[in-house]
Amino acid sequence: MLTKNSQQNIVWSILWAITILLMIVLLLLIGYVFVKGAPEMKLSFIFGPTTNGGLMTPIVGTLYLTIMTLIFLIPLSVGTAVYLSEYAEQNWFTEFVRYSLTSLAGIPSIIFGLFGVALFVMIWFKKASIIAGSLTLTCLSLPFMVATTEEAIRSIPKAWREASYGLGATKWYTIIHVVLPNATSGILTGVIMSIGRVIAETAPLLATVGFSAFLPVSPMDGTRTLALHLFYLATEAPTVGGLTRNDLLSQAMAVGTVLIILIILLNFLAKLIFNHFNQKVRGFK
């Protein structure tokens, strides 16, 4: 029989080993991409025009698409979450809405892509464009964003609402001045996760955004994201543009590097905004 103490030590060691293993996998993965991509990581490549093989269009396209998606996503999901948690009565209709959202969350992203092509590309905008892509991504991220926002709203203590109502505030005033400001951190978590998704997705964007190598100006223009560009490089026929498969692969690795750095930067930015809000809300300026 093992003593209680040695049992503890064994469990601790196993858990520790698993954690270290995970970290090694992560470091290997990022390290491999970084090392392989390093030879291609030149400013002329990163900021060069994509028509000459540079990354300017995918970088601009990714940011453009992310911002457009957030413009649609945040009001829609916050609005839905506020309605569901503050206004709607609990009945078959709200149950149905919730059930639909949960179901939507489980649908593969390529299906959203098909839907985006059918509605946004073929009927609404008649072409693959940033706006069609961002609307598709909005549909994709909506269930998750609504769930996180609802969660954040529900965690606001009843006492705060009572304080507000007790001073003569209406429901709307309370939502704007007490509920939403204090739910910002939860909402921002959802936003960060959604940004990650927008940057990483390829399937729903293949046919809704297209592969245009030109710098996008209007939301009606097509573009390509970094992830799409990576997909393009990894699958392209090796003869195009006189590049070998190896050249293309190391370019793809460089794109991967940029992608990872971009995600880290955006997360960092989101964290800064989050801290700013958090402090403002708590009254420390």
Place this chain on the structure above:
Amino acid sequence: MKKNENCDHIKLSVHHLDFFYGKKQVLRKISMDIHKHSITALMGPSGCGKSTFLRVMNRMNDLIPEARAIGTVLLDNEDIYGNNTDVVKLRQRVGMVFQQPNPLPKSIFDNMAYGLRIKGIKDKQKIAELIEKSLKKTSLWGEVKDELHKSALSLSGGQQQRLCIARAIVMEPEMILMDEPCSALDPISTTKIEELMKELVDDYTIVIVTHNMQQAQRVSDWTGFFYMGDLLEFDKTKEIFHHPKEKKTQEYIEGRWG
């Protein structure tokens, strides 16, 4: 000391009030007159309906779905459950202090200004003056005047509760409802709040729910004794404590149960 004891003006008059949560009846045929510039204590064992009754007076129960009040509640002879009652205005006239101090997660200043902004007061000078006046009234001014922009959550429990009282009176209400305002506080803070109530009663009409019989005796002019949804006895506090008419009241006061 209690100079308003004989004042026979009625601030709020409740008549034959029944109250339900869904199908469950929690108050039965309650009638009570709240006198102007007096402190009325609502007393009774847990679950007797005293807090519900308090929340009838500013319609805070409206927030609970399926809550229903039947009967008349007249504030200055106007039925607050009437069709043309503006609940927002009502809550500005009838302020409330809760059991747990509930400052909003904002600065002390913003907590105080919250209701004033709802009222539509925009003049910064005026807001600052009103806030100073109320904080002085609750003798919190000296303690917080240099840190008005610090979070209200950084105050101690007793200070938070006095802030909540200040936040209620800055609205210049006519009545203040207090739902066991001292139950989460230490004895020193409790004493401060009781003294404050005695000062405030010159300007306001106060109704307080309390578990604590000594507190009811110390501060109130009138006392209502609730039991299982009925108002068993309502009279001047001295009468209730010295000559209770109901056996249940007497037993409760003597501490035989509850």
